[in-house]
Amino acid sequence: MSRTRQPFRSAEATSLTAESANKDSTDRLFxxxxxxxxxxxxxxxxxxxxxxxxxxxxxxxxxxxxxxxxxxxxxxxxxxxxxxxxxxxxxRKLLERTFDYLKANPLVSRAVPILAELRRDVQERVDLSLFDDLTMLYLVRLQSKRDSFYAHLIGRRVPTFCTSGGRAVLARLPDERVLDILARSDRRRITPRTTVQLEEILKRIEEVRQLGYSLALEEIMIGELAIAAAIVDKDNKPIGAIHVAGSLSEWEPSDFARKFGPLVIAAAKAVGTA
CATH class of the missing domain: 1.10.10.10 (Winged helix-like DNA-binding domain superfamily/Winged helix DNA-binding domain)
Incomplete structure (x- = not known):
């Protein structure tokens, strides 16, 4: 079973409020x-x-x-x-505002039926995440039988640089944007297997460009492997990702990628064109 971890919160996110307050102190409309x-x-x-x-x-x-x-x-x-x-x-009022956001987001309304079908096919956890610069934000999570507490919760942020969905998104961006995001990221280890070296991250992003999907092994949770493909908008810009997550106790990474890689690619394409 995967080990439960506290939710990730980057140094950038922690300092964002104070920085924004200083920046907006002279804004007359703020x-x-x-x-x-x-x-x-x-x-x-x-x-x-x-x-x-x-x-x-x-x-x-x-x-x-x-x-x-x-x-x-x-x-x-x-x-x-x-x-x-x-x-x-x-x-509890905060949950109502979450509902307001989800029902108004066209990405969610397009994705839910496709995610539900994918979940039935793979019998593993299926997630939809939104690209938000340095982090990916979970919008929909369809559970498997073994997930930890935080794996059930929408609204959780995870780093773009080391996650399957994040690297799938980075692979669809121009090199200069990729380097900018990586330079601003808090590239600290979340698990012993988190990829933090710039050269290795860039190598993995290039692999995603060749394969069409991203595979991450225990990058943010011990015992978990996840595969993802980027969702792109009508201008071919990445806006999010679809993930399938499983357990290393049940899957060899090569078998997991071979079975689910084509499925996440097809699902992400369907959501982007729905």
């Missing part, structure tokens, strides 16, 4: 109070546990008085809730 409210919500990204006001203030970069007012308002609106053992946790 509403700082709204930004501070979202910083409170984003503060929960690094912990699954309830947070005290002091913890919220520290995570959001606010004083305790400001954090208290924002937390109170967000609780009244349903975007924060009291935890069972005290503290505050993200509220």
């Amino acid at each position: 509403v700082q109070s709204v930004a501070r409210a979202f910083r409170v919500l984003e503060g929960f990204a690094n912990t699954p546990e309830p947070m005290s006001l002091s913890q919220i203030a520290k995570a959001a970069g606010l004083d305790k008085s400001g954090a208290q007012r924002l937390a109170y308002t967000l609780t009244k609106l349903g975007y924060l809730e009291q935890g069972a053992a005290g503290g505050l946790v993200p509220g």
